[in-house]
Amino acid sequence: MANWERLTRFVEDARIPLDNNATESAIRGPVVGCKNHYGSKSRRGTEVAATLYTVLETLKLHGKEPTAYLHAAILAADHGGVLLPWQVDAAA
Known part of the structure; x- marks a missing residue:
């Protein structure tokens, strides 16, 4: 079987959930x-929702508060900046 190693990798690596x-x-x-x-109605809407x-x-x-991040990201965007998810603690 050509894919046997990939199919059984979880047996050897405990980090991979069963x-x-x-x-x-x-x-x-x-x-x-x-x-x-009823969905996103467009391909672009689907991409935005997925993101x-x-x-x-x-x-x-990663234990971050999504609401706090979105609030900080919107404020940053309002001032012409970009707030990346891993910067949320620095912004709080």
């Missing part, structure tokens, strides 16, 4: 939201 529950939990909100508001959900879930994964 299931994808974390991923499924992370995408549950966007999936339910998409069903409730926003990615940033929010990354912030949560």
Whole structure:
């Protein structure tokens, strides 16, 4: 089997989870939201939504407060700046 090493990598590396529950939990909100508001209606809207959900879930994964980051990022943008997720503590 050509892919045997890739298929069994999780057995040798304890950092790799045996299931994808974390991923499924992370995408549950966007999936339910998409069903409730009937999707993004355009390719660009889908890209923007995917970027926003990615940033929010990354912030949560790293123990950052998404609301605080979005507030600080909007204020930075209002003043012509850019606030990256890993800079949120410095901005607080």
